[in-house]
Structures are given as C-alpha cells and as structure tokens.
Amino acid sequence: xxxxxxxxxxxAAQARGLIRVAGVDEVGRGPLCGPVTAAAVVLDPNQIPxxxxxxxxxxxxxxxxxxxxxxxxxxxxxxxxxxxxxxxLNILQASHLAMRRAVAGLRQAPDHLLIDGNRxxxxxxxxxxxxxxxxxxALSIAAASILAKxxxxxxxxxxxxxxxxxxxxxxxxYPTKDHKQALLxxxxxxxxxxxxxxxxxxxxQDKSITP
Numbered sequence: 519x520x521x522x523x524x525x526x527x528x529x530a531a532q533a534r535g536l537i538r539v540a541g542v543d544e545v546g547r548g549p550l551c552g553p554v555t556a557a558a559v560v561l562d563p564n565q566i567p568x569x570x571x572x573x574x575x576x577x578x579x580x581x582x583x584x585x586x587x588x589x590x591x592x593x594x595x596x597x598x599x600x601x602x603x604x605x606x607l608n609i610l611q612a613s614h615l616a617m618r619r620a621v622a623g624l625r626q627a628p629d630h631l632l633i634d635g636n637r638x639x640x641x642x643x644x645x646x647x648x649x650x651x652x653x654x655x656a657l658s659i660a661a662a663s664i665l666a667k668x669x670x671x672x673x674x675x676x677x678x679x680x681x682x683x684x685x686x687x688x689x690x691x692y693p694t695k696d697h698k699q700a701l702l703x704x705x706x707x708x709x710x711x712x713x714x715x716x717x718x719x720x721x722x723q724d725k726s727i728t729p
Contacts, residue, residue, distance in 0.1 A: 521654055521655060522571060522654070523570060523571060523572070523653070523654055523655050523656050523657045523659070523660040524655075524656075524657060525561075525563070525566065525656075525657050526656075527539075527632050527647075527649060527652075527655070527656040527658075528561070528563070528632070528656065528657065528658055531629075531630045531632070531645075531647075535629075536629040536630035536645055537629055538560055538626065538627070538628045538629045538630070539560065539561075539628060539629065539630045539631075539632060539658060540558045540559060540560045540593075540621060540624060540628035540630070540631050540632070540658060540662075541558070541559050541560075541561075541631075541632045541634075541652070541656055541657070541658025541659035541660070541661055541662040542556065542557070542558045542617050542620060542621060542631050542632065542633045542634065542659065542662055543556065543557060543633075543634040543652065543653055543659050543662040543663040543666055544556040544557075544613045544616055544617055544634070544666060545573070545663065545666040545667045545670050546613075546666075546670050546690075546691070547609050547610075547613055548692055548693070549674075549690060549691030549692045549693070549711075550691055550692070550693050550697065550701070550710055550711055550714050550716055550717055551601065551677070551684075551686070551691040551707065551709045551710040551711060551717075552601065552670070552673065552674055552677060552686070552690075552691045552709055553598035553599055553600050553601060553604070553616070553670070553673070554598065554599050554604060554609065554612050554613045554616050555596065555597070555598050555616060555666045555667075555669055555670035555673070556596070556597055556598075556599075556613065556616035556617040556619070556620040556662075556666055557594065557595065557596045557597075557620055557661075557662040557663070557665040557666035557669070558594070558595045558617070558620040558621045558623070558624055558628070558631075558662060559588060559592050559593070559594050559595075559658055559661040559662045559665060560592060560593040560594075560624060560626075560628055560658070561591075561592050561657060561658050561661060562591055562592055565591040565592070566657060567584055567587040567588060567591065567661075569584060570584065570657050570660045570661055570664070571654070571660055572651075572653040572654040572660055572663060573653065573660070573663040573664045573666075573667040573668075574653075574663075575654070576664065578668075578671070581664050581667060581668050582668060584661075584664050585664060585665055585668045588661055588664070588665060592661065593624050593625050593626060594624075594661075594665055595620045595621070595622075595623030595624045595625075596620060596623070596665060596666060596669045597616050597617075597619030597620040597622075597623055598616055598619070598670075599612035599613065599615045599616040599619070601708075601709055601710070601711055603615060604711050604713065605711055605712050605713040608713070609711075609713075609714075610637065614637075614639035614640065615639075617633065617639050618639055618641055618642065620662075621642065627644070628644065629644070629645060630644070630645040630646065630647075631644065631645070631646035631647070632646075632647060632649055632652060632656050632658055632659050633646055633647070633648050633649065633652065633659075634648075634649060634650075634651075634652035634653050634659045634662075634663065635648055635649075635650065635652070636648055636650050670690065671690055674686045674687070674690045674691055675687045677691075677709055681707045681709065683700050683703075683704050684696075684697050684700040684701070684704070684707070685697055685700065693716060698716060701716065701717065701720055702720070705720070706720055706721055
C-alpha cells in the first residue's frame with residue numbers, strides 16, 4: 519500500500535522541544551555526470567503547500583509549481599557537491615557533503631533534521647534522525663526532494679546545451695541507453711564522473727590500459 523507523506527515526524531520532534539525541523543534529501547547519486555544536489559527545507563506549519571509528495575511521484579509541471587510556493591512560504595536551501603568532489607570522496611560522502619552544505623545554507627539554523635535514507639551524514643553537530651523512504655513519509659523531506667530534483671534537472675538542461683548529444687535534458691545524466699551510446703560515440707566530457715565504472719572503463723580503453 520502506497521503512503522503519502524504527513525507532518526507526524528515534524529510534530530513528534532516539536533513535542534520534544536525541537537521546534538525548527540528541516541527535511542533533507544538529495545538527488546543525483548546514480549547519474550554518470552554532473553553534481554549531486556541536496557536540499558533542506560523548514561516548512562511553515564501554517565503554510566504547508568498542498569500536494570507535497572515524493573518528487574518521483576509528481577510531474578515536472580507539478581514540481582515546478584510547488585517549488586514556487588515553497589520558495590515563498592518556507593526556509594529553503596539547495597547545495598551541491600561537484601564532480602571533482604564526487605570522484606575524490608566517493609558518491610556517498612559527496613552526497614553527505616551536499617546535505618551539510620544545504621543545512622548550513624538555511625536562513626536560520628534548524629533544531630532537528632529529518633534525513634532521507636539509512637546512513638547518517640557525519641559532521642552535522644545537531645539533532646537528526648534517518649527516515650528510510652522519507653520522501654514518501656515526511657512532508658519536509660518530500661519538499662526537499664522536490665526542490666533538489668527541480669534544481670538539478672534544470673542544471674542538467676543547461677549542461678546539455680554546453681555538451682549536446684548525451685540527452686541530459688531528458689535523462690538528467692543517468693546511465694540510459696542513449697547516454698551510454700553517446701559516451702562511446704562522443705567520448706567523456708569534463709562533467710562526467712571518472713570514478714563511475716562506465717566512464718572509468720572508457721577512459722581506460724582510450725589509454726589502452728586494462729580496467
């Protein structure tokens with residue numbers, strides 16, 4: 519049975535005296551290129567937008583409309599970890615870095631974090647809890663998932679204009695069939711993640727080195 523997110527996790531934290539609760543989520547761990555993007559959102563309980571849900575369950579049009587409302591009615595922050603940081607740290611640590619940056623970018627520091635996933639980012643230095651599939655369970659995380667996805671998708675559309683032929687305007691850098699074929703036909707761009715196997719293997723082949 520599918521669930522819809524609600525405000526119960528936020529209310530539980532507030533009942534413990536943790537008033538400003540931020541939802542935190544990231545998008546872009548799976549793509550072969552581009553940054554990983556995270557968002558942090560503190561909802562105003564008196565102005566929660568209607569229709570918040572897991573970003574994957576919403577159309578682009580609906581997400582874009584919700585982003586406009588969120589930016590006007592909530593404390594929102596978006597941050598990235600670069601391709602270079604992904605290759606240096608690994609994708610998990612880079613996604614956690616983007617999350618920490620997003621939290622640090624909020625206008626006012628939160629008292630508590632609701633974080634999507636099952637791995638707690640290090641270095642947060644404040645109260646936090648993990649919620650598996652949190653974007654479908656907690657409204658603040660759903661809001662963060664929507665914001666992060668819309669910002670990253672727009673960024674990938676911009677990159678698609680700089681590096682045409684890879685289909686990033688519709689595949690967002692994920693390893694689709696057309697993206698992988700373009701890698702073979704057009705080669706590796708500066709914004710591809712060299713630590714990811716499909717990219718790494720092509721670079722090794724180009725250098726005539728066994729992967």
